Amino acid sequence: xxxxxxxxxxxxxxxxxxxxxxxxxxxxxxxxxxxxxxxxxxxxxxxxxxxxxxxxxxxxxxxxxxxxxxxxxxxxxxxxxxxxxxxxxxxxxxxxxxxxxxxxxxxxxxxxxxxxxxxxxxxxxxxxxxxxxxxxxxxxxxxxxxxxxxxxxxxxxxxxxxxxxxxxxxxxxxxxxxxxxxxxxxxxxxxxxxxxxxxxxxxxxxxxxxxxxxxxxxxxxxxxxxxxxxxxxxxxxxxxxxxxxxxxxxxxxxxxxxxxxxxxxxxxxxxxxxxxxxxxxxxxxxxxxxxxxxxxxxxxxxxxxxxxxxxxxxxxxxxxxxxxxxxxxxxxxxxxxxxxxxxxxxxxxxxxxxxxxxxxxxxxxxxxxxxxxxxxxxxxxxxxxxxx
Ligand code: SOE
Numbered sequence: 001x002x003x004x005x006x007x008x009x010x011x012x013x014x015x016x017x018x019x020x021x022x023x024x025x026x027x028x029x030x031x032x033x034x035x036x037x038x039x040x041x042x043x044x045x046x047x048x049x050x051x052x053x054x055x056x057x058x059x060x061x062x063x064x065x066x067x068x069x070x071x072x073x074x075x076x077x078x079x080x081x082x083x084x085x086x087x088x089x090x091x092x093x094x095x096x097x098x099x100x101x102x103x104x105x106x107x108x109x110x111x112x113x114x115x116x117x118x119x120x121x122x123x124x125x126x127x128x129x130x131x132x133x134x135x136x137x138x139x140x141x142x143x144x145x146x147x148x149x150x151x152x153x154x155x156x157x158x159x160x161x162x163x164x165x166x167x168x169x170x171x172x173x174x175x176x177x178x179x180x181x182x183x184x185x186x187x188x189x190x191x192x193x194x195x196x197x198x199x200x201x202x203x204x205x206x207x208x209x210x211x212x213x214x215x216x217x218x219x220x221x222x223x224x225x226x227x228x229x230x231x232x233x234x235x236x237x238x239x240x241x242x243x244x245x246x247x248x249x250x251x252x253x254x255x256x257x258x259x260x261x262x263x264x265x266x267x268x269x270x271x272x273x274x275x276x277x278x279x280x281x282x283x284x285x286x287x288x289x290x291x292x293x294x295x296x297x298x299x300x301x302x303x304x305x306x307x308x309x310x311x312x313x314x315x316x317x318x319x320x321x322x323x324x325x326x327x328x329x330x331x332x333x334x335x336x337x338x339x340x341x342x343x344x345x346x347x348x349x350x351x352x353x354x355x356x357x358x359x360x361x362x363x364x365x366x367x368x369x370x371x372x373x374x375x376x377x378x379x380x381x382x383x384x385x386x387x388x
Pocket of ligand 1: 016165191192230273
């Protein structure tokens with residue numbers, strides 16, 4: 001049997017996304033026979049006590065307290081960046097110049113200019129690169145893509161997508177890094193609307209122009225930090241100004257003539273992770289809701305009259321991409337499996353030297369849409385998407 005290529009991973013960061021990525025690396029070989037397998041070699045974090053504990057808890061062989069050291073190590077093949085957005089560019093460029101393959105959490109960068117430099121660095125250094133838009137890899141979303149590609153919906157006319165959360169509804173939730181422009185760039189827009197933009201690009205096509213609005217409802221919050229997951233704790237008692245959006249709404253036109261309506265907010269009480277879309281074509285429609293991620297609702301206009309209506313497909317069978325690797329039909333999978341599925345593509349990509357989608361080309365296109373929405377909200381007018 002041919003020896004499996006081992007990909008030694010160095011991950012920068014180790015909290016919420018770090019936990020999801022760690023679990024994916026360790027569990028991937030249970031389910032998939034990829035051309036290369038990940039080895040959890042080292043993580044890095046500034047606080048030695050915390051990063052040491054995280055390495056032990058999540059099964060990493062070693063740790064560093066300086067990410068640059070991780071990049072310098074010759075026993076690391078792949079750098080995985082789960083650090084806050086303001087450090088993505090410096091880390092990606094350093095890792096690319098060190099010849100490391102790279103996966104970076106979304107959004108790729110703080111600006112289009114940074115994203116362009118990051119793409120240039122990975123292409124110049126010929127390293128494999130991906131951006132972690134994990135929701136593409138829910139089997140139901142992959143199956144939606146299959147149906148659209150097979151022409152089962154006909155020409156696509158509409159997408160309406162919402163990404164609704166409520167973890168910062170409490171005005172006493174602290175001013176953590178996801179709420180500070182200098183660290184995150186934009187608030188809800190880059191944090192979760194970026195996912196809706198990626199799903200729209202994956203399922204409908206390229207954006208041509210947008211018109212949008214953004215709003216900050218809670219203008220100041222107590223200073224504090226994340227404590228893991230989406231929890232935070234107040235530190236001291238000072239208040240700080242919130243300089244990022246709580247909510248964004250925008251419309252879009254696509255190259256194929258389709259129209260899009262999008263909304264994202266982290267103040268929609270009762271919606272914990274409401275990443276949802278509906279797509280309408282000439283022949284039918286599909287609906288997906290992350291909070292019910294195994295199911296895809298489908299409607300086909302050619303169904304017999306009297307029997308027409310949305311029906312629910314439980315995408316847990318071998319006909320549904322990635323699903324067959326897990327359990328028998330109906331034994332549903334979860335959020336963490338979207339990362340496992342994405343990482344199988346990454347492992348096969350590294351083994352063949354090809355950057356699977358979504359990669360930094362997608363990350364840059366996503367960044368251009370985010371920028372156009374910000375510009376549109378300022379100008380209160382339509383803004384064209386900068387062409388590649
Ligand atoms: C917070 O909004 C967050 O953790 C996002 O940053 C992730 O990308 C999303 O998958 C879940 O919610």
